Ligand SMILES: Nc1ncnc2c1ncn2[C@@H]1O[C@H](COP(=O)(O)OP(=O)(O)OP(=O)(O)O)[C@@H](O)[C@H]1O
């Protein structure tokens with residue numbers, strides 16, 4: 001079954017196109033890496049799938065349904081950016097938030113939720129820190145707490161934006177094991193990742209992204225010098241300028257995927 | 261029902277009504293203030309309080325007009341005035357939000373623009389009719405609150421409390437991480453809008469007590485104070501309510517003692533007094549607590565260092581029953597007799613040391629042995645750990661151990677011992693003692 005499908009997904013920030021005509025169909029039960037240079041639109045793609053940023057065109061389906069209806073089946077780990085680390089919540093509180101989705105508004109958090117949160121923290125090795133305020137953690141530990149929150153959500157599709165940023169090698173391999181474990185349980189895990197070398201080892205499939213899908217397929221097939229150069233090379237700058245200009249002048253949408 | 265409630269309440273004296281009002285206002289502002297501070301929207305509250313002002317002035321006009329038409333009895337119908345204020349406040353919030361979606365301006369600039377234009381409009385409108393009673397809203401006058409006002413205040417408080425009871429989790433998540441709130445299926449826009457409306461309502465009713473300009477004193481200062489005092493959200497909320505109610509009640513009482521003393525400024529000063537007290541005396545983050553903590557920490561470290569050196573002297577001499585000499589101790593610590601004497605006095609005062617033979621011989625008490633053996637064990641274990649596990653050279657590890665020996669807890673020690681296979685000697689060959697309240701038995 002297809003876990004995530006997008007069709008002609010397009011996002012512009014104040015008329016500046018960031019993603020054009022993204023078509024992907026990601027099969028269930030895989031570990032998928034999204035790679036591409038800074039500003040390629042990786043975070044934007046994930047946010048557009050989540051509906052956090054509005055797309056200007058196209059559609060997204062998750063498990064065959066519009067995202068709104070599938071939200072309870074999605075776990076989202078954002079890029080560690082806009083969190084206020086002075087916020088008065090503990091590691092446990094954050095993990096508990098993962099259980100809120102399946103908790104009605106009138107129900108209090110109970111032992112079942114606490115157990116689930118503790119299990120999730122245990123799996124990322126953060127249980128000993130459960131009572132710490134989140135500001136009193138290292139960057140890698142903070143990252144693991146947000147991973148635990150996603151685990152507590154008990155989702156079928158995970159979208160993770162650079163979960164390895166600022167994480168040491170030991171933690172990184174522990175997280176990778178965790179992701180593989182999720183996959184073996186039939187979950188789909190989509191990870192934005194920066195290191196090409198390890199991307200090749202970690203992922204079953206790769207999505208090479210630079211404003212549009214450069215390639216998507218099994219890692220062995222798409223991890224080629226030519227495709228990587230196409231992803232990271234500067235050839236797209238003129239394209240992006242023209243697309244931006246067209247949008248600004250109101251001439252219409254340029255679709256790079258139709259270009260030769 | 262309003263009328264019945266108002267009639268029931270009108271039997272109360274003015275002071276009692278003012279106190280009930282400040283209590284209800286305290287709960288409302290204290291609860292919402294917690295979110296406002298955590299959402300970093302403190303200036304938003306300020307904007308709202310200015311934005312409602314033209315609503316208040318307009319409300320006086322509308323109410324006067326309605327009275328002339330015979331629709332309402334009083335020229336100053338509070339329900340009409342507060343409704344107009346609410347509309348103006350929500351309008352202000354909407355303008356700020358819309359500017360956010362349609363321009364590149366950051367929140368603070370948008371707030372600044374909206375705040376000043378709304379307030380200016382209010383003042384200009386005031387110039388046209390100069391309705392009496394507007395001053396009460398500018399500076400706050402809990403004493404002037406009558407039964408009808410009180411019903412409104414209580415109604416607003418009830419709405420806020422019930423909303424927070426129902427929506428506390430979504431509000432917490434939205435304030436903490438709105439992307440995740442979206443993931444959970446919460447309606448972020450709806451929640452934000454609801455919060456703005458609740459906040460405007462709180463500002464509108466608080467305005468009567470503290471005046472438009474000083475609403476922040478009720479909304480921000482107490483919540484900020486609470487943030488200084490705790491790392492837990494529910495506790496912060498409780499403290500915030502406590503401080504707001506405290507400032508409100510005390511301020512009302514004080515301003516009631518003197519004719520012409522506006523309530524708003526007094527409440528603001530009370531809230532600030534609480535803030536300053538917390539800043540200085542808060543249990544963990546207060547200046548004084550930090551000072552004492554540092555001081556007692558230094559004292560403890562000094563005591564442990566002295567005990568450790570005394571232990572070394574005793575160890576070198578084979579733990580003689582009669583104890584060590586003062587001169588040997590002074591030599592070990594490289595001190596002149598006067599300073600050595602001061603340190604010994606300190607140990608004696610702490611109950612670690614018993615002096616025999618006219619003060620010349622130093623024997624550790626049971627407590628002294630306990631502390632000394634523990635710190636020596638910590639030091640030697642840590643040295644061993646660094647050389648064995650972290651592969652440092654034996655001559656590099658002493659300085660590090662000097663610090664860590666004071667930090668190791670029993671739990672960390674257990675793990676260290678296990679990891680090192682319950683060692684008996686440190687890298688320099690000295691025995692690692694077990695904590696005990698008696699001198700170690702010499703190993704044969
Ligand atoms: N809120 C925003 N408003 C305007 N432009 C934005 C916004 N967020 C991102 N952009 C632009 O959109 C483009 C894609 O950004 P995005 O964050 O998706 O990149 P990314 O691939 O995740 O990069 P990185 O590897 O640095 O995380 C960038 O050019 C960026 O400048």
Ligand SMILES: [Mg+2]
Pocket residue numbers: 042043044079161
């Ligand atoms: Mg990114």
